[in-house]
Amino acid sequence: MKLNQLQNEIVELRNQKDVTILAHYYQELEIQEIADHLGDSLGLSRIAKEKAKTKYIIFAGVLFMAETASILNQDKHIIIPSLEACCPLANFLNRDIVNQYRKEYPELPVITYVNSTAEVKAESDICCTSSNSVNIIKKISKEFGVEEVLFGPDKNLAEYAEERSEISVIKMPGKGHCYVHSHLNIDDIQEVREEHPSAQVLVHPECEKSVRDYADYIGSTAGIYSFVEEHHTGQKDFIIGTEKGLLDRLTVDFPKNKFNLASDGLICEDMKKNKLETIKMLLENLDNERYEVKVPEDIAKKAYNPIEKMLKFST
Numbered sequence: 361m362k363l364n365q366l367q368n369e370i371v372e373l374r375n376q377k378d379v380t381i382l383a384h385y386y387q388e389l390e391i392q393e394i395a396d397h398l399g400d401s402l403g404l405s406r407i408a409k410e411k412a413k414t415k416y417i418i419f420a421g422v423l424f425m426a427e428t429a430s431i432l433n434q435d436k437h438i439i440i441p442s443l444e445a446c447c448p449l450a451n452f453l454n455r456d457i458v459n460q461y462r463k464e465y466p467e468l469p470v471i472t473y474v475n476s477t478a479e480v481k482a483e484s485d486i487c488c489t490s491s492n493s494v495n496i497i498k499k500i501s502k503e504f505g506v507e508e509v510l511f512g513p514d515k516n517l518a519e520y521a522e523e524r525s526e527i528s529v530i531k532m533p534g535k536g537h538c539y540v541h542s543h544l545n546i547d548d549i550q551e552v553r554e555e556h557p558s559a560q561v562l563v564h565p566e567c568e569k570s571v572r573d574y575a576d577y578i579g580s581t582a583g584i585y586s587f588v589e590e591h592h593t594g595q596k597d598f599i600i601g602t603e604k605g606l607l608d609r610l611t612v613d614f615p616k617n618k619f620n621l622a623s624d625g626l627i628c629e630d631m632k633k634n635k636l637e638t639i640k641m642l643l644e645n646l647d648n649e650r651y652e653v654k655v656p657e658d659i660a661k662k663a664y665n666p667i668e669k670m671l672k673f674s675t
């Protein structure tokens with residue numbers, strides 16, 4: 361991998377300073393290439409908690425990911441390259457909605473997808489990500505001795521986890537969705553498949569049910585990566601039903617295979633707000649508090665337990 365001049369300057373600064381750069385798979389390739397660690401939301405939460413020993417963490421992802429890192433590392437400075445990089449899915453749920461459901465179903469555990477605000481996490485019994493949702497639902501329902509759980513905010517992940525865990529899920533609020541994944545439809549995929557008839561279709565669980573039912577594999581970004589790692593020798597073509605950043609990664613890491621994006625719409629505009637130029641500026645001004653993500657202490661304290669419990673349950 362040959363880095364350009366700006367990337368080389370960033371790597372040099374990164375190596376001189378007390379900083380770790382984390383990047384989600386949905387970042388532009390040029391950002392993935394200068395990161396210390398690349399991963400899905402579960403993997404990056406783990407790294408933020410267990411591996412990143414530096415005083416500063418630059419988190420190239422969206423706000424909820426940086427907030428999660430901050431909750432797990434109250435003693436560290438968590439910095440995000442764009443304060444506008446939000447996840448609109450997170451805004452479908454707030455503390456009041458969670459509390460209404462709790463009142464109606466006081467005996468049921470509240471599970472929140474990590475794509476949620478810190479105040480929502482603080483009201484939850486446990487968090488989950490797209491890679492551990494099924495396991496978390498099974499374990500928490502067993503702990504509570506119930507056959508039903510409350511789950512928010514993504515309705516598609518809720519349905520997927522319900523199908524796989526065979527535990528009933530009440531969706532909070534029932535309409536939460538990701539604007540990137542929920543717009544993918546069967547017509548888009550079929551159009552690509554006509555050109556690549558033997559390609560396997562790999563999609564994220566945030567996709568609609570009709571798309572999930574059509575897919576050969578459903579998984580988180582890291583799950584899709586691992587699937588390709590396992591199957592790339594016996595399979596030439598793949599159709600990727602998640603954000604383009606993962607396809608870019610796969611194209612570089614598996615050059616003998618062909619990866620086709622299931623739809624041109626699979627771009628998360630929010631993830632793409634992080635830029636190399638800003639990362640360089642932040643490395644030069646690590647004490648600039650403007651880009652620091654700090655969850656208020658009382659919320660962080662309450663939100664710590666559901667995240668920590670998720671990490672424990674996922675080992």
Ligand code: 13P
Nearest residue numbers: 400401402489490580581
């Ligand atoms: P992962 O958990 O697969 O990283 O997904 C995060 C996300 O935002 C999906 O849209």
Ligand code: SF4
Nearest residue numbers: 447448449538540628
């Ligand atoms: Fe949020 Fe969807 Fe972007 Fe993921 S892809 S960060 S769920 S908007």
